[in-house]
Structures are given as C-alpha cells and as structure tokens.
Amino acid sequence: MHSNLLPGLTSAATLLGLAQGQSQPYHDWAKAYEAAEALVSPWTTEQQANISVRYGTAPGFVPFEPSDGPTGVSGGQGVSGWVGGQTIASSWNRTLLADHYGRMAVEFREKGYNMLLGPSTGPLGRSPLGSKLWEGLGSDPYLNGKLFGVSVAAIQEQNMISCGKHYLANEQETNRTSYGSDDPAMRTSSNLDDRTLHELYLWPWIDGVANGMGSVMCVMNRVNGIIGCENDHIMNGVLKNETGFKGFIVPDVTAPLDKTAGLNGGLDWNSGYSLSQLMAAVNNGSISESVVNDHALRIVATQLNLLLPPEEYASTDETTDLNVRDAGSKDFIRRAGSEAIVLLKNKNGTLPLKSPKSLGIFGKDAANLATGPTPQSDFSNFAGDTYDGHLITGGGSYSPAPYVVSPLDALTARAAEGQGFGYKYILSDNWTVTPPESTGEGFFQTSGVSVSEYASESEHCLVFINAFGKEGSDRRTLADETGDKLVNDVADYCSSTIVVMNNAGVRLVDAWIDHENVTAVLNAGALGQESGHAIADVLFGDVNPSAKLVYTIAKSEDDYNGQICACCECDYTEGLYIDYRHFDQAEIEPRFEFGFGLSYTTFSHSNLTITPTTDTTTLAAYATGNVTEGGPSDLFDQILTITASVSNTDDIAGAEIAQLYLSFPDAAKAPIRQLRGFEKVYLEPGVTKTVTFPIQRRDLSIWDEEEQGWKIVGGDYGVLLGKSSRDFTAEGSIEISTFR
Structure with a gap:
C-alpha cells in the first residue's frame, strides 16, 4: 500500500465516521455516499480525476489493491488452489459456495489485497465450446445468479470488494479482443435482442447487485456493435440506472480502445488514460466535470462502504512470500470438491467400491505428469483439447496451486494405509492395447506391458480422462478421440470399468457410455489442489455424491445450437434458448440433462x-x-x-x-x-x-x-x-x- 498517504486517509475516514456516528466500513450505501460526498467535494477536478487513474491518489484517499484470480490469488505464493467456479456450482449448495469464496477472500486480504476480481458469472453458456465456462457458475441464469449473489456477499463480508466478471455477453474467447489492432471491428460483437439481454445474460448480475456488489468488470468484446467498456447503454443505462448498481466499473485487459468513450459510457477506473491525458479531455470538453465527479464518488463510496481503513491491510510488497493458507483450507477444498462431483452412471451399484482387491489405473489424467501443478499462463494461443497430466483447473488469470494431490497419489495413500488393495497403472492415453509378441522362453519369457493385460487382471479399472479449456482460445472439440479410445480399450478387457472425467466444461461420452463394461462414470470437473482425495472419497463411499449437472451433456456436439462465431459479428439468433431450454424447445433427447446427478x-x-x-x-x-x-x-x-x-x-x-x-x-x-x-x-x-x-x-x-x-x-x-x-x-x- 502507499504508506506515505495513510495518515491523511485515516484522519479523514475517522472524522467522517464520527460525523455519521459510524466507522468504516459503513455497510450502508446511503451513508457511504454521504461520507464520500463530504470527502470528495473539497477536491479539485484534477484531484477527483486522479483517483480514476490506476494508483492515483487524492487528499485523504489511498487507492485500493486489486488482484485477479477466480480460483485464488493470481500468481501468489503461499495461497491455496481452490475448486473451479463451474465445478463447485455443481454442488447446488449456497452455503458451500459462500464458505468457499469467503475463505478465498481471507487469503486475498491477508496478502494485502482488498479487491478480489471475481467471482465470474459470465460466460453463461451460449456455446459449450466457450473455454472460460469453467470459471462461471453454470448455464442457467437463475442458478447462476443465486450462487453468484451469495458468493459476492461472502467475499464482501471479509472486508473486501468483490468485482464480478465479465459484464456482459462475453460468451467466447475467439476474437474477444483485437490483438495488435486498434480496429474495434476486429473484436467479436455479441448481437442480441433486449429481452435476451435481460432474461439471460443480465439476470445473474441482478443478484450480484442485490447483494451489494462493489465492482463490475466490463468486457473486451463488443455488445451490439459497441465495445463493452465503452458501451453507455449496458454500463450506464442498464447496470447503473436499471439495476441501481452503486459501485464502480473497471475494465478487462485491453479494453477500452476509445478511452474517452469508456469514461463517458460508465467506465469508472483505469481507462488507460494518464492524469494529464484525462485532464486534457476534461479541458477540451470531451469529458464533463460531472462525469469525473461521479467516478470519484463511486470509487470512494465503495471503499467507505465495504473496506476497513487502509492501515488495516498489509502491504503487498511485504507479503510476497507470506504463507496465508489456513490450516483448515485443504480439508475444506477436499470436502467442497467431493460435494461437486456428479455421479452420471452407476450400473449394478458398482460404486462405492467395496473392499476391492486389485485396481487398474489408466490415463495421463491419473497423475501429475509433464509440467505443473497448474497450466502455464497463455492468453492467446490454443493449448490443446486435453491437459498432459491431472487437470485441477482451467487456464487463465494464472490459477494458483501450491501442490496437487492426483488420483494416483490418493490411491497410493489408501493402499499404504492397508485398505487391502493393490494396483497397476499405465499413465498414458495411447498405450499398446494388446501384448506384443513374447520374447525369450520358459522362465525368461516376457511379453511387455499392455492395456489388455493390466485391464483383464484388475477387479476394477479406473480410467481417467480430461478436457481442457483456457482463457484466450476456445475449445475445438467436446471429446477427444484418444481419450474415447482409451475408455473403450480398457472396457473391452475389464468388466468393471469406471470412468472419471476432469473437465473444464462439457465432455461428451457417447463414444463409450453404452459399453456394457462401463459400469460407473464420475463428472469431476476442476477440483483444485485436493482433487485426488476428493475423487477417492467418492469412489470409496466416504462421501455420498450429491452434485447435479449445471449444463446439458448432449449425445452429439451437433445437438447444441450456440456456436463459436468467426470474426466478427455474432448474432444470438437462438435468443432465450440455450442449454436445456434449447433441448426442450427443439425436442432433442440429451444424454444427461441439466440438473441430473445420481446418489448412492x-x-x-x-x-x-x-x-x-x-x-x-x-x-x-x-x-x-x-x-x-x-x-x-x-x-x-x-x-x-x-x-x-x-x-x-x-x-x-x-x-x-x-x-x-x-x-x-x-x-x-x-x-x-x-x-x-x-x-x-x-x-x-x-x-x-x-x-x-x-x-x-x-x-x-x-x-x-x-x-x-x-x-x-x-x-x-x-x-x-x-x-x-x-x-x-x-x-x-x-x-x-x-x-x-
């Protein structure tokens, strides 16, 4: 924090608190705005303008400290790797989500940050190929909104500002921004009618606003032809005026292009202007003093309403290596993960496993392989349909994890505890299926390791596959042929084949779901650092699965109607009919419908x-x-x-x-x-x-x-x-x- 300014702000905040008979945080927007007016009104226009510039100060004002990361402190050391948003939403448990985001917020606060860029309510799920859906909270606006609202409230109960993402209609990564170009026409435009905007994409944001959300992140893409962070209609007209949003709006990276349009259109902070550039726009009449004043009031009022005085937060310069992981966090993440696993199939009561004697473990997703523990940040390039190791998160916003417990780790721990089973494993999706010709004779005869050998010798076979999604590049398929072949190859030789999918969004299953030997399937999602333990807890019955799908799993990719649009006009002709609404209206039978999930x-x-x-x-x-x-x-x-x-x-x-x-x-x-x-x-x-x-x-x-x-x-x-x-x-x- 900017410690040289702390005395001024402390004094101002204390005086304002005494004047109102209340101290910061106010938790009352009317009183916070009254106090903000008293603080801001003596400032010059230049001083008011300065606090809308990143790291800008004013008399008695210290800028807030934001950090990205819907699954934890972005790039942080000594922090936890939390369950992905779409995955924990599968619990349909308001209390669990509140606990999850509240605990996460404590780590941000202890690191010295007082603004958490999250949770993510958008993308909602127009297309299952949208590669940031793993960050969101499901493809139904009602469910998404209820979970979004309680998560916002939980973050802010920890004296943090919650900044909801991404407003509005950011439904694909493809051409979301114009890398290397200042031409706005090179950014995708989400073109949608007003009813669809309100009933689908705005709906969850209403829950966030109703729960006192302090900040909103506007999008890089265009909405009905105008860049989201320059769009007066959706920022001023809809969000601030229609929904009564009292907080302030911040931009996603690379937005806006026209900074003056952004500030006039409702963007309150970090437009990209320096103070001198902003004042030049004010002096030439491009931006009015009333607009500058409104931005300043919103920023100050939000801080007074939600945050402790700034001296209560540590300096981020001093917490870089500080371990802020609570001793109970890993147990909570494990429990939250297990409650978020959806049981899709359980033929003849295969699960929970009952005193198994031998397990075959197959697939690269079973273990920590290649690099890790989480994907490297890459905001523009396609990184493949699958992840080369155990997937615990999608890619983007640098999702942290101090370690990963893989399924193989968890099964090893159980075997070591003397639970009575042994295992063999093949940590590859593309291993030899049948034994090669044997070599040698008699005692020295050998045929090498094969899928068929390990599968046929195992009482139960666990096949781990994954589906990867990341920021900056949309998915290209909803199922990979290599993973599908692995499942079928194992099932051909193992009468009890259990498939576990760690997936950043929809993963189709029709290539193998009806195989007579595929007896159980878990849709496990992105479970965070304790992933392997959470999966094992469900497999062995320590946890009775209770999660439900927050999206539809189709029989074919062609059954979905929302597609990723090429550059650069994306017409939402499907209107209100996405996900299960589309399947119902078009009378298409899904493989597993929205809201589906089995129990023991x-x-x-x-x-x-x-x-x-x-x-x-x-x-x-x-x-x-x-x-x-x-x-x-x-x-x-x-x-x-x-x-x-x-x-x-x-x-x-x-x-x-x-x-x-x-x-x-x-x-x-x-x-x-x-x-x-x-x-x-x-x-x-x-x-x-x-x-x-x-x-x-x-x-x-x-x-x-x-x-x-x-x-x-x-x-x-x-x-x-x-x-x-x-x-x-x-x-x-x-x-x-x-x-x-």
Missing part, C-alpha cells in the same frame, strides 16, 4: 403445495417500484410460497437437490420450462423434511421490450417439482391475473 441412496418427493402470499387475482402487470439495488423494489416482492416433502427412502444418509421449474402462459412466449427454485437437503435414512421455494415477482416476469419493464403475463403457470430438468416428481398450477 434414493429419494422421493411428495406434498407439493402452492400458496399465494398476495392476491394473485389482482396483480399489477409491471414492476413499478423505486429503483433499489437490483431493480424496482417490488420486483423482489414474494408472490408465492411453494413447499414439498423430500424423503430418504434408502438406508444410506445423503443429500438431495429438489428442483422447481415453472412453465409460463403461452402469451409470454417463454421457454417451455425455467428453473425458479432449488433446495439442497441432507437426510438420514428414513427421514423426511420440508423444502420451501419462495417465488418473487421477478421469477414470474418477462422483459417487455416495448414498455422497457419487467412484466407478469396473466394466465396459467405450471409448477413442476423434480430431480432434474426432465425428471419430474410432482406437478401443479396456479392462475395469475394482472391489470395494467
């Missing part, structure tokens, strides 16, 4: 009850309340309470995720079904609990493009309770009448 126990649902909490026969069609954080205040009014009973019908304790979907009246022209509630409940054998789904006005609304407002369309609303987006256990309906 069984559950039943019953007693679906729909109770209005207001008069649903005379509802105003439009939300018209004063704008608060998130939008019109009445947008968050509760309209319905829906309850159901969930029972554990087996003899093993476990957790079930009850999912609630709504179907809208035909006049709404909405997707066939949309997720509007989920609740994860842990149940001992034979126990029944009640789950509750509060339904807000927002959950029943569509975006009316003509009226530019959130509207409830009157008519019959279907209510579907289920275990996934296609497996429903109870149905009901309610009639809603509206007036203008």
Whole structure:
C-alpha cells in the first residue's frame, strides 16, 4: 500500500465516521455516499480525476489493491488452489459456495489485497465450446445468479470488494479482443435482442447487485456493435440506472480502445488514460466535470462502504512470500470438491467400491505428469483439447496451486494405509492395447506391458480422462478421440470399468457410455489442489455424491445450437434458448440433462403445495417500484410460497437437490420450462423434511421490450417439482391475473 498517504486517509475516514456516528466500513450505501460526498467535494477536478487513474491518489484517499484470480490469488505464493467456479456450482449448495469464496477472500486480504476480481458469472453458456465456462457458475441464469449473489456477499463480508466478471455477453474467447489492432471491428460483437439481454445474460448480475456488489468488470468484446467498456447503454443505462448498481466499473485487459468513450459510457477506473491525458479531455470538453465527479464518488463510496481503513491491510510488497493458507483450507477444498462431483452412471451399484482387491489405473489424467501443478499462463494461443497430466483447473488469470494431490497419489495413500488393495497403472492415453509378441522362453519369457493385460487382471479399472479449456482460445472439440479410445480399450478387457472425467466444461461420452463394461462414470470437473482425495472419497463411499449437472451433456456436439462465431459479428439468433431450454424447445433427447446427478441412496418427493402470499387475482402487470439495488423494489416482492416433502427412502444418509421449474402462459412466449427454485437437503435414512421455494415477482416476469419493464403475463403457470430438468416428481398450477 502507499504508506506515505495513510495518515491523511485515516484522519479523514475517522472524522467522517464520527460525523455519521459510524466507522468504516459503513455497510450502508446511503451513508457511504454521504461520507464520500463530504470527502470528495473539497477536491479539485484534477484531484477527483486522479483517483480514476490506476494508483492515483487524492487528499485523504489511498487507492485500493486489486488482484485477479477466480480460483485464488493470481500468481501468489503461499495461497491455496481452490475448486473451479463451474465445478463447485455443481454442488447446488449456497452455503458451500459462500464458505468457499469467503475463505478465498481471507487469503486475498491477508496478502494485502482488498479487491478480489471475481467471482465470474459470465460466460453463461451460449456455446459449450466457450473455454472460460469453467470459471462461471453454470448455464442457467437463475442458478447462476443465486450462487453468484451469495458468493459476492461472502467475499464482501471479509472486508473486501468483490468485482464480478465479465459484464456482459462475453460468451467466447475467439476474437474477444483485437490483438495488435486498434480496429474495434476486429473484436467479436455479441448481437442480441433486449429481452435476451435481460432474461439471460443480465439476470445473474441482478443478484450480484442485490447483494451489494462493489465492482463490475466490463468486457473486451463488443455488445451490439459497441465495445463493452465503452458501451453507455449496458454500463450506464442498464447496470447503473436499471439495476441501481452503486459501485464502480473497471475494465478487462485491453479494453477500452476509445478511452474517452469508456469514461463517458460508465467506465469508472483505469481507462488507460494518464492524469494529464484525462485532464486534457476534461479541458477540451470531451469529458464533463460531472462525469469525473461521479467516478470519484463511486470509487470512494465503495471503499467507505465495504473496506476497513487502509492501515488495516498489509502491504503487498511485504507479503510476497507470506504463507496465508489456513490450516483448515485443504480439508475444506477436499470436502467442497467431493460435494461437486456428479455421479452420471452407476450400473449394478458398482460404486462405492467395496473392499476391492486389485485396481487398474489408466490415463495421463491419473497423475501429475509433464509440467505443473497448474497450466502455464497463455492468453492467446490454443493449448490443446486435453491437459498432459491431472487437470485441477482451467487456464487463465494464472490459477494458483501450491501442490496437487492426483488420483494416483490418493490411491497410493489408501493402499499404504492397508485398505487391502493393490494396483497397476499405465499413465498414458495411447498405450499398446494388446501384448506384443513374447520374447525369450520358459522362465525368461516376457511379453511387455499392455492395456489388455493390466485391464483383464484388475477387479476394477479406473480410467481417467480430461478436457481442457483456457482463457484466450476456445475449445475445438467436446471429446477427444484418444481419450474415447482409451475408455473403450480398457472396457473391452475389464468388466468393471469406471470412468472419471476432469473437465473444464462439457465432455461428451457417447463414444463409450453404452459399453456394457462401463459400469460407473464420475463428472469431476476442476477440483483444485485436493482433487485426488476428493475423487477417492467418492469412489470409496466416504462421501455420498450429491452434485447435479449445471449444463446439458448432449449425445452429439451437433445437438447444441450456440456456436463459436468467426470474426466478427455474432448474432444470438437462438435468443432465450440455450442449454436445456434449447433441448426442450427443439425436442432433442440429451444424454444427461441439466440438473441430473445420481446418489448412492434414493429419494422421493411428495406434498407439493402452492400458496399465494398476495392476491394473485389482482396483480399489477409491471414492476413499478423505486429503483433499489437490483431493480424496482417490488420486483423482489414474494408472490408465492411453494413447499414439498423430500424423503430418504434408502438406508444410506445423503443429500438431495429438489428442483422447481415453472412453465409460463403461452402469451409470454417463454421457454417451455425455467428453473425458479432449488433446495439442497441432507437426510438420514428414513427421514423426511420440508423444502420451501419462495417465488418473487421477478421469477414470474418477462422483459417487455416495448414498455422497457419487467412484466407478469396473466394466465396459467405450471409448477413442476423434480430431480432434474426432465425428471419430474410432482406437478401443479396456479392462475395469475394482472391489470395494467
């Protein structure tokens, strides 16, 4: 930190705190803005402008210290390697995500940073080939938003600023920026209608704003023809005015090109201008003093609202080698990882493994090979469809990890503990399948190691494959032929073949899923530093899997509709119909649907009850309340309470995720079904609990493009309770009448 300025800021902050009868952080935007006004108003225009310049100071103001890394402190030493966003989202556990991001935020704070560039809500998932989807929180806006909101709140509870990423419609890496060119037309333009913008891509951001999010990172790509970090409509019009966002906007790298347009369009900090360049734009009238003042107020108010006084944070210059890993972090990461593993197949109860005698271990993903423990940073080049070793994270923003526990490490530890099994391994995806001709005779005869030999000699065969995705270059396939062949080669010789996929996004399985000897499949994602232990915990039944897919796994890549666009106009002609919404609308049978996931126990649902909490026969069609954080205040009014009973019908304790979907009246022209509630409940054998789904006005609304407002369309609303987006256990309906 800039210690020479600390006394000035401490004094100013203390005086402001005394004046308000409250000390920093305020945790009250109105009081924070009042205090910010008192601090900023005596400044000259140049002083106000200076704090929107990176590392710029002003009387009584010290700049904040940001650090990137949605999976940990970027490039940091002595920090943890956390579970990837899309992976931990598969837990569907709000409490787990809050704990995860709260613990991560503590490491940032102890390193001297007070702004965490994360979590990532976008990309959402227009195309499964989008290579940064592993950072996000799933392909449904409702699920994504709920998890995004609690994660933002958890970070900021640690006296940190959460900077949500990436606003808005950053759905592919291809041509997201124009490397080596200042021509904006060389950047992809996400061209989408206003309803799609609001109901899909803006939806999770509303949850972030409603949870007090302090900062937002705008995108490098264009949105409807205008670079995201220069786009007045999406930054000022939508984010700041419509949703009532009180914080400040920062740019992603290389954005904007037109810095004046960026600052006028809503970009508050680090436009790329020096102070002299910024003041030249002010003096020639290109940027008004009121714009400069607004930027300064937003930056100062956010700090006063969320951060401790600056002397409470360590200097980053002094923490480079400081170990800030909490003793309990590794155990938490292991537990979080195991809760995020989705069990896709379990034929004849293959899992959990029951006192196995011999295991065959196959595939490069089983061990730490080549280089590591995490991928090298490379923001522009394609780095392959798979990772040459055990995958614990995707690539980008320099994801840290102090070490990696691979599956082979974890299995070795269990074998060493005397659990009664031995193993053989082939740490390659492309090994000889059948034995070569033998050499020698008698005692000296040998035939060499082969997949068929090791597989046929093993009671169970564990095949580890992965799918890699990284910042800067989109994926080129959703399945690699070499990995598919390895699974089939092992399964041809092993009657109990268990496939474990560590994947940065969707990985197709149809090349082998119906093989009679493929008896179990785990979709393990990017599990962080304790990956191997988390996988072993599920394999051996120490953890009963409870995760569900946060995207759809198709039978064929051609079944998806959103594609990566070539340079440089990308028309979102699919509109609202991405992921399961598309599969439902197009009547395409997926291999594994959104929300799917098995357990080692069984559950039943019953007693679906729909109770209005207001008069649903005379509802105003439009939300018209004063704008608060998130939008019109009445947008968050509760309209319905829906309850159901969930029972554990087996003899093993476990957790079930009850999912609630709504179907809208035909006049709404909405997707066939949309997720509007989920609740994860842990149940001992034979126990029944009640789950509750509060339904807000927002959950029943569509975006009316003509009226530019959130509207409830009157008519019959279907209510579907289920275990996934296609497996429903109870149905009901309610009639809603509206007036203008």
